[in-house]
Amino acid sequence: MSKKQHTYDAIVIGSGISGGWAAKEFTEKGLKTLVLERGRDVKHLIDYPTTNKYPYEFEHRGELTLAIRKENPVVSKCYAFREDAMHFFVKDKEHPYVQEKPFDWIRGYQVGGKSLLWARQTQRWSDFDFEGPLRDDFAVDWPIRHKDLDSWYSYVEQFAGISGNKDGLAELPDGDFLPAFPLNAVEDYFKKTLKEKYTGRHVISSRCAHLSQPRQVHFDQGRGKCQNRNLCQRGCPFGGYFSSNASTLPWAAKTGNLTLKPFSVVESVIYDEKLGKASGVRVVDTNTKEVTEYFAKVIFVNAAAINTNLILLNSTSSRFPNGLGNDSGVLGKYVAFHNYSARISAEYEGLKEFTTDGRNPSDGGYIPRFRNLLKQETDFKRGYAAGFSAYRSPERDTSGMGTDLKSQLLNKHLGPWQVGSHMMGETIPKKSNYVKLDKDQKDQWGIPLLRISVDYDDNDAKMKKDYLEQMTEMFTEAGFKNIKPNDGGQAPGLDIHEMGGARMGHDPKTSVLNKWNQLHDCKNVFVTDGACMTSTSTQNPSLTYMALTARAVDYAVQQMKKGEL
Numbered sequence: 001m002s003k004k005q006h007t008y009d010a011i012v013i014g015s016g017i018s019g020g021w022a023a024k025e026f027t028e029k030g031l032k033t034l035v036l037e038r039g040r041d042v043k044h045l046i047d048y049p050t051t052n053k054y055p056y057e058f059e060h061r062g063e064l065t066l067a068i069r070k071e072n073p074v075v076s077k078c079y080a081f082r083e084d085a086m087h088f089f090v091k092d093k094e095h096p097y098v099q100e101k102p103f104d105w106i107r108g109y110q111v112g113g114k115s116l117l118w119a120r121q122t123q124r125w126s127d128f129d130f131e132g133p134l135r136d137d138f139a140v141d142w143p144i145r146h147k148d149l150d151s152w153y154s155y156v157e158q159f160a161g162i163s164g165n166k167d168g169l170a171e172l173p174d175g176d177f178l179p180a181f182p183l184n185a186v187e188d189y190f191k192k193t194l195k196e197k198y199t200g201r202h203v204i205s206s207r208c209a210h211l212s213q214p215r216q217v218h219f220d221q222g223r224g225k226c227q228n229r230n231l232c233q234r235g236c237p238f239g240g241y242f243s244s245n246a247s248t249l250p251w252a253a254k255t256g257n258l259t260l261k262p263f264s265v266v267e268s269v270i271y272d273e274k275l276g277k278a279s280g281v282r283v284v285d286t287n288t289k290e291v292t293e294y295f296a297k298v299i300f301v302n303a304a305a306i307n308t309n310l311i312l313l314n315s316t317s318s319r320f321p322n323g324l325g326n327d328s329g330v331l332g333k334y335v336a337f338h339n340y341s342a343r344i345s346a347e348y349e350g351l352k353e354f355t356t357d358g359r360n361p362s363d364g365g366y367i368p369r370f371r372n373l374l375k376q377e378t379d380f381k382r383g384y385a386a387g388f389s390a391y392r393s394p395e396r397d398t399s400g401m402g403t404d405l406k407s408q409l410l411n412k413h414l415g416p417w418q419v420g421s422h423m424m425g426e427t428i429p430k431k432s433n434y435v436k437l438d439k440d441q442k443d444q445w446g447i448p449l450l451r452i453s454v455d456y457d458d459n460d461a462k463m464k465k466d467y468l469e470q471m472t473e474m475f476t477e478a479g480f481k482n483i484k485p486n487d488g489g490q491a492p493g494l495d496i497h498e499m500g501g502a503r504m505g506h507d508p509k510t511s512v513l514n515k516w517n518q519l520h521d522c523k524n525v526f527v528t529d530g531a532c533m534t535s536t537s538t539q540n541p542s543l544t545y546m547a548l549t550a551r552a553v554d555y556a557v558q559q560m561k562k563g564e565l
Contacts, residue, residue: 021545186390427492428459
């Protein structure tokens with residue numbers, strides 16, 4: 001094929017949450033857009049093979065075999081890697097990487113990426129988050145604030161469909177919400193307890209990307225109301241939760257401006273020395289290993305945080321010997337994540353006149369960050385948010401033998417309420433937390449393996465200790481019994497919220513991207529996935545990726561019209 005046949009207006013690398021949004025925005029604005037995905041195609045409704053299966057239809061009732069666990073010591077740690085969804089995950093042996101320090105890299109290589117698998121929690125960032133590095137003297141100052149994203153948050157919330165309440169909290173800005181999924185009796189009891197006994201501590205209904213009450217724009221996407229099945233990791237036949245597959249990619253396809261190429265491993269971004277900007281991308285066919293080049297005026301790198309770093313680091317030229325746009329030398333550095341390594345559980349003997357009915361796809365309650373919010377009050381920087389949920393399960397008497405045992409097993413009764421919380425701590429980006437290319441080892445497509453060196457630090461340890469202490473105190477105040485703090489000690493990565501490496505900032509000497517997510521040193525390349533994040537806050541990051549992407553595409557198209565790109 002000729003170069004002209006391989007030329008588009010825009011190229012988007014990756015089809016996950018941010019890549020899908022880039023595809024939607026470019027194609028809606030009339031640009032012929034090529035989306036490159038290294039994995040296989042997954043079409044909404046067609047390629048969800050387990051979505052309507054009953055438990056008895058799985059050979060192992062949904063569980064993993066010992067052989068699969070042994071073959072996949074990393075990905076099998078993920079809560080969603082089970083018999084019903086493991087086909088949407090990268091297997092350990094197929095895509096190796098080098099762990100300089102323990103890091104559980106969870107990946108989903110297919111059209112839609114991890115948008116098929118995410119936990120769908122969606123919270124806006126506030127200025128407590130965007131101003132954090134400047135206030136608390138770490139990383140570099142974010143070049144944007146909430147006001148820069150406010151309208152874009154609303155824009156993506158309306159299209160994606162976010163359920164939640166207007167909670168009126170400065171630390172967690174309200175959005176354009178569908179009706180929230182309600183708290184159950186014990187979750188609501190804990191909410192009232194915190195309100196009575198503490199100032200500034202709240203339990204709210206979790207905000208999530210589920211269509212609790214669809215609007216016309218969601219019906220126009222072909223999506224329907226969430227059925228509360230809580231089988232989301234299988235792919236939803238109703239489109240009840242937001243994914244690229246159910247929402248942005250089909251919307252982009254309807255414009256007639258989308259070309260989607262699965263099985264396309266992006267090896268590098270091509271830099272044109274004469275033009276002084278990127279001209280295209282070099283792609284290796286996943287199956288045949290054939291190399292092809294594609295060309296465009298603007299390129300969005302949305303391969304997910306760590307792979308985006310890999311692509312940029314591997315995009316070398318005479319102008320950029322250390323990676324595209326890496327004049328600052330910080331590309332691949334200051335990688336951060338969310339600290340999910342602590343949990344706590346307990347029981348509650350009250351409210352036995354209630355039980356739970358049905359399932360809650362929002363996973364119950366959410367406790368926004370309350371530590372070091374208005375002032376520095378601890379011996380660690382920043383803070384943590386937390387999940388909170390309660391449920392009752394049936395119990396059976398398993399003592400005895402014969403007919404007595406059979407009778408007891410058939411006569412189940414509800415036990416006490418079980419309550420639990422997990423920590424979502426902000427980690428501090430550090431130069432010593434980095435990813436880089438291995439000098440010798442390459443994968444089957446000839447691309448250097450990535451070396452990952454990311455770890456906790458003393459600040460994380462102090463924060464975790466405080467979380468367990470504060471949650472134990474709050475559980476005690478609520479009258480919960482049998483309180484069990486748990487320092488799980490999981491490695492970084494299992495949070496699946498890796499961020500940074502190509503951070504935004506004011507100064508090209510200390511950052512990779514400007515306030516528009518544009519490479520300081522290569523103006524027609526943008527990054528709007530997790531790699532762009534300057535810090536991590538405590539909120540789930542995906543909603544911010546969506547807003548940043550829509551905003552950056554709008555800016556890029558304006559610049560193209562002006563002839564600036």
